[in-house]
Structure formats: C-alpha cells, structure tokens
Amino acid sequence: MFKKNTVAAGVAAFATIALATGCAVAEGNKSDEVDITAMSAEELAEYIIFExxxxxxEQEAQEGGTARDRMVQDDLQKACSFEGEPDGETAGEVVAMARAEYEAPEGDIELGDWEKGQELAFSGYGYRIGHNNDDHGTREPGGNCVNCHVFDPEGPTQGTIGPSLEGYGATRGDSQEMREYVHQVISNPHQFFPCAQMPRFQGLLDEEQISHIMAYMLDPDSPVNN
Amino acid sequence: MFKKALLALPVAMALGGLAAGGAAQASEWQDPTDVLQKLLDNNPDSKYLHQSEQNIMMMPDNPALWVAEDGEQLFYEERGPNNASLESCDFGKGPGVLEGAYVELPRYFEDTGKVMDFEHRLVHCMKEIQGFDADDPEVAQRHGNDTDVMQLTTYIAMQSSGMEWQPANEHPKEQAMLAAGEKLFFRRGGAMDFNCASCHGESGKRVRASRLPKMRDSQEWTKAVSWPAHRAGHDNVRSQGHRIRGCAWQMRHAGIKPDSMANTALIAFWNEAARGEPAVLPDLKR
Structure with missing residues (x-):
C-alpha cells in the first residue's frame, strides 16, 4: 500500500509508517494464555513466531504474499537450522533438495554487463520489511554480494563472511562450464555448499540481473579480473 | 567543567553502589571505560573488540552519559496521570533497586505471569505506576536520545556497569524462553535464508566494513549485547531492542515488535551467552 506514490504521498506514507511504528508493540502478548513450559523449545519458537x-x-512482502508466508520455513531452511556444520546425512539431503529446486537456463549462458553487475553486487537494497519497507517499484533489489565477499580490493571495504572472489574469472577462465557452475552457485549455493550462509538468489534476482553479476565475476574487462 | 561532570557521575554512582552494599552481587560497579579497557587487554587478537581505536578513546566522553543524566531526573520525577515517580518499580531485585538489576534480566515476574525483558518491564511500570497509556509518546516512542524510554534505560542500565551478566534462569518459564531464544537464534528463514548465526557464528568476519562479534566468544559477546550504547553512526543511544529490530530487518525476516515474546526470548539467549562476563554500560559502538 506504500508503493507507487508521488513524492508528496510518499511523505504522507512515511508519516503513517512512523506512527504505526510508534504503536506497533505486542499488545497481544499471550504468554499467560498458554503453558509455555509444556512445549518443546522448537514448538515454543514456532508458537512465538506465529501466535x-x-x-x-500481516505486512506485504516484496516477493508476494505476506510476512507470515515469509516466516514459514521451507524444507531446506528447516534442515539447516542447527548450530555448526551439517553432518553427512544432512549435507546429502540438502544437496538433493537444492538440485531439485534449481532451474537451469535453456541453451548457452551469456554474460551480461559487468558494470551493471558491479552496481548490483554493491547494492544492499531490497526485500527489507518491518519499520521501513524497501520499495522495489522505485529501486531494484540488489545482490548484497559485497556484504560477504571481496571482489575488488580497490573498491570500498567489502565483507569476509564468504570467500574472496578477487580475480575469480582471471584464475578460472570463462568457459561455458564455468558459467554453468557460477550460475548454479549464485542461484542455489546449497547444490555445492549445503547449508551455506549465502541466500538462494534464483527468485530474488531475475535472470538478467544474475547475468550482470556473472559478468562482473567472469568478464576479462571487469575490475574483478584486473 | 564538561569533563568534570562526566567524571563525577560514575564516581557518585560507584559510591552509591557501595553505600547500598550488602546485596549478593557477582561483581561490583565499574566505570564502563575500565570494563572495556580490560576486555581489550584480555583479548589482544579480537578483531571485533579492536576494530576501532576511537572507541576506547571516546569512552570517557561517551555522549550516552548525558542521556543517563536525563534518565536519572526522569526516574525520580513525579510524572504521568498518577503523578508518581518510578521509585516503586520492581525490576526484579525489589522496588526501586537498580544496582545489578539490568544484567539479571530478562526474568519471570509474578505480578504479570510473564518473562519480561528490561524495556518491557520499564514500560509496564510506566503504565501501571505512572498511568501512561500505550499510545502516549512517553511509552510509545522507544528510539532516540530524546525519548523517555532511552533516557531511563540508559540510566538504569548504567547501575549494572561492570557487573556480570546473569539473566535469571531458575523459573521454568525463564528456562522455556531461553531455550526458545536459542532456537530462534539458529532458525533459518526469511527471504534470504539467514539466521543470527549467519553473521555471528565465527570470529573476525566482516559484513562490509563492520567486524562481527561471535556469539560463542563470551568476551566479544558481552560487548555485543552491551546496549544501551551510543552508536556513532546514528548519533543516538540505541537499545538491545533497536539492535534486534535492525538485525531482523537486514535478515529479511518479518518486522519484530518490542515487548514481544520473540524479543524477550532472543534477549534472554543473548544475555545468557554473555553470562559471567562484565557488562559495558553504557557502551559506545561504531
């Protein structure tokens, strides 16, 4: 409901959000209506989230549906909700789930524009909801890539949660096989790294955006490779 | 004069703590600057603790100290529809007992039948004792240096500086909330599959330029959960609740509400993970 406003309406909408924020405390805290000590920790966590x-x-989510839908775990999220590294059995199951989910592009994979890919890699915009909602109607969601990966040490400080991707294409080449592999990892990293911290970008970014980010990684002209 | 007032404040509080004496405290009040300095000295290799030299340099002039002073006035002032001060508010150690109260929360309160985190309890007292309505700005506005809730939080939390985190975990409901908080910490979900451990599972990692604390490193974690802290990038004192809200937002989960069971359960687990370590209150963060 806050989307597609003029600037003036946007200001009004912001004021509405601010007001809603002030009042959005949990008035309906129901801990006294149920016996929380009778539930397992997992049951109580689910109760806390949904009840x-x-x-x-009830907020709308950018991907469609509501925040409630977003908080429902799929099988892969459930399988990866533990502390530490997955055991062998879990890892195997998660890889199988990820392969079943992944949709391969038809035909040869073409690289997009590395400059657009660089912008997307540095953009942390998109999919945030709550006290402040990202509006995909005015700005496209980014990849958040540099939150966790170093691509280009010359650029602004980049994160280290994931491996460095400096010189990625320069050291690995730009064959069709490499493109297929990179597309698979960006789309659904659990195919190779079960329970990795990285998001599954298939569905979060469109195929064109993914092709730009792949160009940033693989194009010989990209600063990643120079 | 500016400097003198800042130095006088913690000294007065230390003396106050000694005078009150006697209570079975795990540790005594310590100036937050000293607490942080000891953490830095004990952990020379922690990239999280050592990420900013300015942090320790600015601690004696922490702007949060002024917010605490405002909070002290508010605490003793007779206000609200009932024209009452907060001196009869029980934060778990008896009416009006503030020393050490903050680091023992969340806890179960008989009068509400709920496990409550600090902010939830404070707002409960402002409503019940002072008569504020849920919509009154005094309790509805939670964030920013000029809100009553942040000023009171900073003042009251400061009475626990240097004391060890020891959130209550005797009552079955406290244990249930703590266990649920741990599940929530590791529960992957949202649009990008994150859980809290995505960023707080390892030491020395960075999200962009920010060094991240590891939850299982209690000396990194005690600083991490030591809110209220003046957050330099926001130029405001921020609370534990504000940090959790920001994390949920960045994780692309649903927006989390204050005074909620999820907020309390997560804070219970946070503070438990820092158990036995001294709190830095108020802290200063980037």
Missing part, C-alpha cells in the same frame, strides 16, 4: 503477536506478520 504470540511478536512480528508484523
């Missing part, structure tokens, strides 16, 4: 008025579950 205790802890989250703004």
């Amino acid at each position: 205790s008025d802890s989250f703004r579950l």
Whole structure:
C-alpha cells in the first residue's frame, strides 16, 4: 500500500509508517494464555513466531504474499537450522533438495554487463520489511554480494563472511562450464555448499540481473579480473 | 567543567553502589571505560573488540552519559496521570533497586505471569505506576536520545556497569524462553535464508566494513549485547531492542515488535551467552 506514490504521498506514507511504528508493540502478548513450559523449545519458537503477536506478520512482502508466508520455513531452511556444520546425512539431503529446486537456463549462458553487475553486487537494497519497507517499484533489489565477499580490493571495504572472489574469472577462465557452475552457485549455493550462509538468489534476482553479476565475476574487462 | 561532570557521575554512582552494599552481587560497579579497557587487554587478537581505536578513546566522553543524566531526573520525577515517580518499580531485585538489576534480566515476574525483558518491564511500570497509556509518546516512542524510554534505560542500565551478566534462569518459564531464544537464534528463514548465526557464528568476519562479534566468544559477546550504547553512526543511544529490530530487518525476516515474546526470548539467549562476563554500560559502538 506504500508503493507507487508521488513524492508528496510518499511523505504522507512515511508519516503513517512512523506512527504505526510508534504503536506497533505486542499488545497481544499471550504468554499467560498458554503453558509455555509444556512445549518443546522448537514448538515454543514456532508458537512465538506465529501466535504470540511478536512480528508484523500481516505486512506485504516484496516477493508476494505476506510476512507470515515469509516466516514459514521451507524444507531446506528447516534442515539447516542447527548450530555448526551439517553432518553427512544432512549435507546429502540438502544437496538433493537444492538440485531439485534449481532451474537451469535453456541453451548457452551469456554474460551480461559487468558494470551493471558491479552496481548490483554493491547494492544492499531490497526485500527489507518491518519499520521501513524497501520499495522495489522505485529501486531494484540488489545482490548484497559485497556484504560477504571481496571482489575488488580497490573498491570500498567489502565483507569476509564468504570467500574472496578477487580475480575469480582471471584464475578460472570463462568457459561455458564455468558459467554453468557460477550460475548454479549464485542461484542455489546449497547444490555445492549445503547449508551455506549465502541466500538462494534464483527468485530474488531475475535472470538478467544474475547475468550482470556473472559478468562482473567472469568478464576479462571487469575490475574483478584486473 | 564538561569533563568534570562526566567524571563525577560514575564516581557518585560507584559510591552509591557501595553505600547500598550488602546485596549478593557477582561483581561490583565499574566505570564502563575500565570494563572495556580490560576486555581489550584480555583479548589482544579480537578483531571485533579492536576494530576501532576511537572507541576506547571516546569512552570517557561517551555522549550516552548525558542521556543517563536525563534518565536519572526522569526516574525520580513525579510524572504521568498518577503523578508518581518510578521509585516503586520492581525490576526484579525489589522496588526501586537498580544496582545489578539490568544484567539479571530478562526474568519471570509474578505480578504479570510473564518473562519480561528490561524495556518491557520499564514500560509496564510506566503504565501501571505512572498511568501512561500505550499510545502516549512517553511509552510509545522507544528510539532516540530524546525519548523517555532511552533516557531511563540508559540510566538504569548504567547501575549494572561492570557487573556480570546473569539473566535469571531458575523459573521454568525463564528456562522455556531461553531455550526458545536459542532456537530462534539458529532458525533459518526469511527471504534470504539467514539466521543470527549467519553473521555471528565465527570470529573476525566482516559484513562490509563492520567486524562481527561471535556469539560463542563470551568476551566479544558481552560487548555485543552491551546496549544501551551510543552508536556513532546514528548519533543516538540505541537499545538491545533497536539492535534486534535492525538485525531482523537486514535478515529479511518479518518486522519484530518490542515487548514481544520473540524479543524477550532472543534477549534472554543473548544475555545468557554473555553470562559471567562484565557488562559495558553504557557502551559506545561504531
């Protein structure tokens, strides 16, 4: 409901959000209505998320549906909700789930524009909801890539949660096989790294955006490779 | 004069703590600058603790100290529809007992039948004792140096500086909330599959330019959960609740509400993970 406004309406909408923020406390805290000591930790966590008025579950999510839908775990998220590294059995199951989910592009994979890919890699915009909602109608979602990966040490400080990708294409080449592999990892990294911290970008970014980010990694002219 | 007032404040509080004496405290009040300095000295290799030299340099002039002074006035002032001060508010150690109260929360409160985190309890007292309505700005506005909630939080939390985190975990409901908080910490979900451990599972990692604390490193984690802290990038004192809200937002989960079970369960687990380590209150962060 806050999308597609003029600037003036946007200001009004912002004021509405600010007001809603002020009042958005959990009035319906129902901890006294159920016996929380009778539940397992997992049951209580699920109860807290979906029944205790802890989250703004009725908000619209950018991917469609509501925040409530977003908080429902899929099988892969469930399988990866533990502390530490996956055991062998879990790893195998997660790889199988990820392969089943992945949609390969038809035909040869073409690289997009590395400059657009660089912009997307540095953009942290998109999919945030709550006290402040990202509006995909005014700005496209980014890849958040540099939150976790170093691509180009010359650029602004980049994150280290994931491996460095400096010189990625220069050291690995730009064959069709490499493109297929990179597309698979960006789209659904669990195919190779079960329970990796990285998001599954198939569905979050469109295929054109993914092709730009791949160009940033693989194009010989990209600063990543120079 | 500016400097003198800042130095006088913690000294007065230390003396106050000694005078109150007697209570079975795990540790005594310490100036937050000293607490942080000891953490830095004990952990020369922690990239998180050592990420900013300015941090320790600015601690004696922490702008949060002024916010605490405002909070002290508010605490003793008779206000609200009931024209009452907060001196009869029980934060778990008896009415009006502030020393050491903050580091023992969340806890179960008999009068509400709920496990409550600090902010939830504070707002409960402002409503019940002072008569504020949920929509009144005094309790509805939670963020920023000029809100009553942040000023009171900073003042009251400061009475626990240097004391060890020891959130209550005797009552079955406290144990249940703590266990649920741990599940929530590791529960992957949202649009990008993140859990809290995505960023707080390892030491020395960075998200962009920010060094991240590891939850299982209690000396990094005690600083991480030591809110209220003046957050330099925001030029405001921020709370534990503000940090959790920001994390949920960045994780692309649903927006989390204050005074909620999820907020309390997560804070219970946060503070438990820092158990036995001294709190830096108020802290200063980038």
